[in-house]
Amino acid sequence: MGYMKNEIIEKVKTHFLETFEKKKNPIYSYLPRHVAEAERWAKKILQKYPKADEKVVLLSVWLHDIGQAIGDDNDDHAVKSEAEAKRFLRAIGMVPEKIEKVAHCVRAHRCKDIQPESLEAKILAAADSVSHMTDFCYIDMASKYSKDFVLAKLKRDYRDIGLLPELQKEITSLYEAWKTLLNVYPD
Numbered sequence: 001m002g003y004m005k006n007e008i009i010e011k012v013k014t015h016f017l018e019t020f021e022k023k024k025n026p027i028y029s030y031l032p033r034h035v036a037e038a039e040r041w042a043k044k045i046l047q048k049y050p051k052a053d054e055k056v057v058l059l060s061v062w063l064h065d066i067g068q069a070i071g072d073d074n075d076d077h078a079v080k081s082e083a084e085a086k087r088f089l090r091a092i093g094m095v096p097e098k099i100e101k102v103a104h105c106v107r108a109h110r111c112k113d114i115q116p117e118s119l120e121a122k123i124l125a126a127a128d129s130v131s132h133m134t135d136f137c138y139i140d141m142a143s144k145y146s147k148d149f150v151l152a153k154l155k156r157d158y159r160d161i162g163l164l165p166e167l168q169k170e171i172t173s174l175y176e177a178w179k180t181l182l183n184v185y186p187d
Contacts, residue, residue: 008092009055012062015088023069030140031065037135038064041127045167049119056098056120057127059089060105064124078114082107111160122163129157130167133174142185154178 020032039061046054067080085106089099105124108116116122132138132153141150158175162168 008094009058009062011092012059012088016062016066019066019069019084028068030136031068034131034135034137035062035065037131038124038127041131041134042123045123045127045164048166049123052119052123053101056101056105057123059098059102060085060109060120060124061127063088063102064106064109064128076112078107078110078112111156111163116163126161126164126167129160130171132157133171133178138178138182139185142182147182147185147187151179151182154182 016035017032020028039058042057042061046052046057063085064081065077066084067075067077067082070080070084082103086099086103089102094102101118101120104114104118105116105121108114108121109125109128111125116125138150138154141153154175158168161171
């Protein structure tokens, strides 16, 4: 079972990386790094939630932002990512029940119009948000957008990490450090 699980995850990871390679848009060049960071967090979080479906979480990690490289840049990437997750997972023969679980995680990862309902979706949303705090996401954003915009993104990420209160408590000092740094970052 573990071998088969890893094989499917590797197929999805390869699909993600090849999709971004085809896009060749430098604005998205950070996404493979971001998704790898989200995967590190997902694996750490999964250790605390052994009842979560690890396969669903890891497939979701590698598919949650694939919509950034598909279609019109003005469309919500979570919607595009959900559609691509369903299409690709069907194409590689995944069972419909797992496809729907992954699709929910992918669609709900932004905690925007669709909220994460399953434990796996909450893990993905939290892993995605906390990965921004352990990479250069906010500094990159601060060089392009207003300080208020970046601070609002940080606040949303911290809120979304609150789906897993123990994790939110663990990273609160990191959140506070980012607020401090962003508040002194030059405009």
